Amino acid sequence: MISEKMKDLVKNNSVIREMFEEGKKLAEKYGKENVYDFSLGNPSVPAPKKVNDSIKEILDNEDSLKVHGYMSNAGFEDVREKISKSINNRFGTNFSTENIIMTVGAASGINIILKSILNPNDEVITFAPYFMEYKNYVKNYDGKLVEISPNVKNFQPKLDEFESKITEKTKAVIINTPNNPTGVIYSEETIKKISKILEEKQKEYGHEIFIISDEPYRELVYEDVEVPYITKYYNNTFVVYSYSKTLSIPGERIGYVVVPNEMEDSKNIITAITIANRIIGCVNAPSLIQRALIECVDEKVDLSTYNENRNLLYNELKKYGFECIKPQGAFYLFLKSPVENDMEFCNKAKEYNILFVPGSSFACKGYVRIAYCVSTDMIKRALPAFKKLADYYGV
């Protein structure tokens, strides 16, 4: 009944569902306030006031047929123009309306790019640990995701292994910085090295290899670190952006893809991804929230809570004896499991009512991801449980 491609996903889904059900059971048994759920990347800081204000203003002042109507599959032109100018102002780029294609979030953005460039058996490289959905996105178009093993010293990409794994079949590389699940930001030097390797490999194989830069966490940066804008270093770069985290509106499904003019065959690529946006069924990014961006394009959520959470959790967990590097961005902390089997560690944590996700779900065994996009109060309440967990393992 179910397509071959989907069968395994349906089977494995029940495992995830079981975990979810278990979480609900814990909450019922011990009370919601005594269960510490760090498993989801759902923002805990509300959207800037301007988001709702802009929506209401649009509803009051703009024509309903325009606000809720079809537009070009690439999105409203005034919205795209506004976004291109904002990027240009901040990063010294030179984009205009046609370089921006509005999408149903970053997940759709990656999908329409992959649909436009992948032939069956093409390879897409990414660096572990990585957001597990990449594998599904690549499989959607019969491609193969090639993993570069994690560099657990500092979670910067392993460039030697990267270079050695690029083949005739390599069509694209997905990078994600600030990174989910580690919070690491790639330095300018790293980006330059990746670009240099790719330039050479493009020459060697005589075809383009794209960078797909997945940037939903671009604005979630806590230290004085610059997140390089990748198109400035490498021409064949797609930037995939989402407002989910920047504006705390993940449910609204709004983001965009940037295709620079410097990309080889950029005009046809823009046409292809615009058509892909239509035929995979999105048609266009949701219209009302698109229009709201005109006023909100330079807004971002208040980062102080995330930063407070980051410092509190990092400092306390280190004090208890856990090992982890301090995240510079995103809202995740990637903790070393005191035992090799990270699933076992997750299950043990559950006994103390702490829920987090095993690193194996990000192709990095021996670690767990703690999403600190929660209330600071919950973290404070969870700390004694973390302490007990540390004591149990004698770390």
Next chain:
Amino acid sequence: MISEKMKDLVKNNSVIREMFEEGKKLAEKYGKENVYDFSLGNPSVPAPKKVNDSIKEILDNEDSLKVHGYMSNAGFEDVREKISKSINNRFGTNFSTENIIMTVGAASGINIILKSILNPNDEVITFAPYFMEYKNYVKNYDGKLVEISPNVKNFQPKLDEFESKITEKTKAVIINTPNNPTGVIYSEETIKKISKILEEKQKEYGHEIFIISDEPYRELVYEDVEVPYITKYYNNTFVVYSYSKTLSIPGERIGYVVVPNEMEDSKNIITAITIANRIIGCVNAPSLIQRALIECVDEKVDLSTYNENRNLLYNELKKYGFECIKPQGAFYLFLKSPVENDMEFCNKAKEYNILFVPGSSFACKGYVRIAYCVSTDMIKRALPAFKKLADYYGV
């Protein structure tokens, strides 16, 4: 650079773009008010007041983190419950929350169903004339769309041909009633016959054959005709619904899929299409407009303008000598071309500043689709041009 699957689409897109550019040129040359564009299915009647009122109320009263946040990939439970109850009230069905999966419009709904059930080379049958995107949707999952030739007498489906074209490979049948582009509604008798044929073929081949009922025009019905609710006639039916036309909000991308419990293996199918919703990149239907449905689930646009347009255009065009059947639903009129080559007819009409779409784009040569979701005033201004066109052809 561009994937093999997308190459033809990119090439053909420029043809459509040329038509579009030509329309713009006409408007520049003769003034926008002297160009009569009947090519697009973009609603011309604004959303019911309650839509915007509900959105504003939600923004004022509900928690921002909930309104704009992630929810289950299948959608908010309270929204799905409300929809299931509304369907049950109106059609005597017996759905509950889990039978409803919220989607990014009907286009996404069809995509996630096809992704969940199609293996490469599986066949999906549909009746010409049909919405041309079906072909792309089926191709997305390496299936093959099999057309049943049009019955130009009354545009009801040709059931003999249908029965003869069902094979071992047939996985699904897409029906669309009220129909785009003809405005025809399938009678209960027709639905019963289709169901009977499929029941027998399921037995013959020993596997399920699904009906995918694409119903964006369900509420756009002008005469006292019932649009049968397909799950009541055939267990293995997916209903694909969209609020685009019902509420005049096509840009918002909001709809749902119904999977009845009576469907074979329904629980796994529900899981599969929910996962497909996630991994093709939609993740979930946009959250704010989902929540607005709670208050708007039984609203619909004022049909009086569409009905006035329908009567005016039908009566006048008949009077001028054109041939067409009177549409009972949707907002299209399917006119017989006075010459065999419908593209030639479209080009001639353009000389009179009238734009419509050739029937060949719906797999039905010799016809054109006139979208009358425009202002009545534009129709009145266009009538002399239609008269001249009739005179030119001496119909």
